[in-house]
Amino acid sequence: xxxxxxxxxxxxTQLYPEVFKEMEPYFTEYFANxxxxxxxxxxxxxxxxxxxxxxASVIGAKPExxxxxxxxxxxxxxxxxxxxEAYAHKGKHIITSKIEHHAVLHTCxxxxxxxxxxxxxxxxxxxxxxxxxxxxxxxxxxxCISIMAANNEIGTIMPIAEIGEIARRKGVLFHTDAVQAxxxxxxxxEDMQIxxxxxxxxxxxxxxxxxFLYIKKGIKxxxxxxxxxxxxxxxxxxxxxPGIVGMAAAARLAQKEMEKRxxxxxxxxxxxxxxxxxxxxxxxxxxxxxxxxxxNIHFCFRFIEGESLLIMLDAKGICASSGSACTSGSLDPxxxxxxxxxxxxxxxxxxxxxxxEKTTKEEMDRVIDELKKIIERLRSMSPLYxxxxxxxxxxxx
Numbered sequence: 001x002x003x004x005x006x007x008x009x010x011x012x013t014q015l016y017p018e019v020f021k022e023m024e025p026y027f028t029e030y031f032a033n034x035x036x037x038x039x040x041x042x043x044x045x046x047x048x049x050x051x052x053x054x055x056a057s058v059i060g061a062k063p064e065x066x067x068x069x070x071x072x073x074x075x076x077x078x079x080x081x082x083x084x085e086a087y088a089h090k091g092k093h094i095i096t097s098k099i100e101h102h103a104v105l106h107t108c109x110x111x112x113x114x115x116x117x118x119x120x121x122x123x124x125x126x127x128x129x130x131x132x133x134x135x136x137x138x139x140x141x142x143x144c145i146s147i148m149a150a151n152n153e154i155g156t157i158m159p160i161a162e163i164g165e166i167a168r169r170k171g172v173l174f175h176t177d178a179v180q181a182x183x184x185x186x187x188x189x190e191d192m193q194i195x196x197x198x199x200x201x202x203x204x205x206x207x208x209x210x211x212f213l214y215i216k217k218g219i220k221x222x223x224x225x226x227x228x229x230x231x232x233x234x235x236x237x238x239x240x241x242p243g244i245v246g247m248a249a250a251a252r253l254a255q256k257e258m259e260k261r262x263x264x265x266x267x268x269x270x271x272x273x274x275x276x277x278x279x280x281x282x283x284x285x286x287x288x289x290x291x292x293x294x295x296n297i298h299f300c301f302r303f304i305e306g307e308s309l310l311i312m313l314d315a316k317g318i319c320a321s322s323g324s325a326c327t328s329g330s331l332d333p334x335x336x337x338x339x340x341x342x343x344x345x346x347x348x349x350x351x352x353x354x355x356x357e358k359t360t361k362e363e364m365d366r367v368i369d370e371l372k373k374i375i376e377r378l379r380s381m382s383p384l385y386x387x388x389x390x391x392x393x394x395x396x397x
Contacts, residue, residue: 004317005363009203009295010152010180010354011321016205016250023207023246034239035230044241051248055212058251059197060188067213067221067231068244072179073103075198075213076146078224078235079175080107083144083196084116086220087173091141092116097129098339100148101177105335108146121147126288127156127340135166144173149181149197153323153336153352154287155296157185164193173219179203179211183254184293185262189214201243206250210243261357265294268355272297272364280372284346286337295355300342303385304349304378312374318367322350345384 006014026047032038034045052063069075080094096108098120108118119137121129129147138145145167150157160176167174175196178187182197183204189197197214201207215221227236254261269292276283282302301309306322313320323334333347353367379385 004319005359005367006319007353007355007359007367008319008321009356010155010352012202012208013205013356014358015202015207015246016253019206019246019249019253022249023242026242026245030241034241035228044239048239048241048244051244054248055251056214058183058187058255059214060190061214062217064232065214065217067215067235068239069211069213069224069235070209070240071202071211072101072177072198072200074224075200075211076101076103076175076177077107078213079196079198079215080104080111080144080146082220082222082224083173083175084111084114086222087143091139091143093119093139093142094144094146095119095121095134095137095142095172096146097121097123097148099123099127099151099153099336100146101152101179104146104148104177123339125340126291127151127154127286127336128158128288128291129163131159131162131166134163135170138166138170138172142170142172144175146175146177149176149178149187150185150293151287151336152180153334154298154340155180155293155354156288157181157291157293159291160187160194161192167195168193180293183251183258184295186258189216195219201247201250204247204250204254207243207246210240210247212247257357262294264357265355265359268359268361268364269295269297271361272353272368275365275368276371279368280375284342286340286342286350297353297355299351300337300346301349301351301375302346303382303388304375306348306350308378309349309351309374312378313367313370316370316374318370321352321354323352 030043032041032044034041034048052066056063056066092115094116096104112118121133123129147158147163149160164174173195176194177198179198179200182199195216200211221234223234225236230236230239276299284300286298310320333344337347337350
């Protein structure tokens with residue numbers, strides 16, 4: 001097998017050696033529980049505080065507004081369930097979109113069973129909500145708007161600042177799932193008027209199993225995990241000190257390299273998109289061309305099954321996906337693709353390639369060369385493609 005090419009960075013990223021180097025002492029040398037009262041424990045406590053400050057600075061927050069969690073899904077769950085419980089006296093209406101990550105959608109489904117009403121906003125063919133529709137959906141009993149910063153499948157970036165302005169003007173809380181956006185595009189909770197923000201360490205070359213929830217000062221914070229007094233008594237459980245250190249180190253690196261990294265990834269992304277559109281027929285581009293994550297490429301290829309495509313790419317040492325890693329076991333087409341208007345038969349032929357700053361042009365050329373051959377082979381076995389060609393031949397007679 002040829003050298004592996006990893007193009008699934010939206011699912012998870014490589015833990016950078018320099019990040020692991022900062023984490024390592026807190027596995028072996030400084031292993032004390034930060035909740036202890038002795039000096040050895042205080043050393044762990046101090047490093048957690050420092051990490052909190054570093055992460056807060058990336059999004060323009062105050063350190064005391066950062067709450068460490070086990071990851072993005074926990075942060076999404078906490079945000080929505082907390083608002084539902086703390087502000088139930090105001091009403092039971094929440095607004096979200098049809099293309100949110102399942103951590104948000106499944107939490108909303110749970111809240112519906114508890115008597116809450118959820119408005120699922122449609123999106124246009126690029127995957128962006130209509131701001132007028134959003135404003136019209138707000139009611140007197142609306143508690144919260146939860147719209148992701150950037151979509152994990154098609155890479156579309158939402159108009160977050162505009163959503164924040166509407167929410168603030170209407171007196172509604174605004175949560176954003178920024179798991180795919182944090183560390184990849186600039187985010188400012190103050191400028192974008194964000195009240196709550198979810199993020200995860202392993203999407204930015206940090207460790208898995210660690211995330212955070214930003215909660216603006218003044219919001220009623222309800223406990224999510226009950227037990228000890230960690231996270232100011234709102235999220236019980238012994239601090240994951242190595243993970244916290246690693247996420248802060250990764251966030252620091254991401255912020256420092258963001259402009260350079262974004263420019264490189266965007267250029268390589270656009271080069272690859274151009275080749276695919278020029279050289280592979282019946283390739284349907286997904287998402288926004290202008291408002292797009294720097295590293296995201298998404299296409300649907302007609303007359304093929306995406307699962308077969310992924311298996312054959314894997315045989316060539318190429319790691320890719322058809323969409324969210326959280327739904328990889330499902331045979332149903334992506335809810336995101338259906339929401340942007342893709343028919344089932346086209347949505348089934350989806351492919352997501354997500355780059356990193358270590359991805360090279362030579363690697364992308366090899367991937368596209370292999371992709372062309374695989375798609376041609378799959379179509380040669382497709383009865384749908386044969387039927388299409390026959391119909392075309394008849395129409396040309």
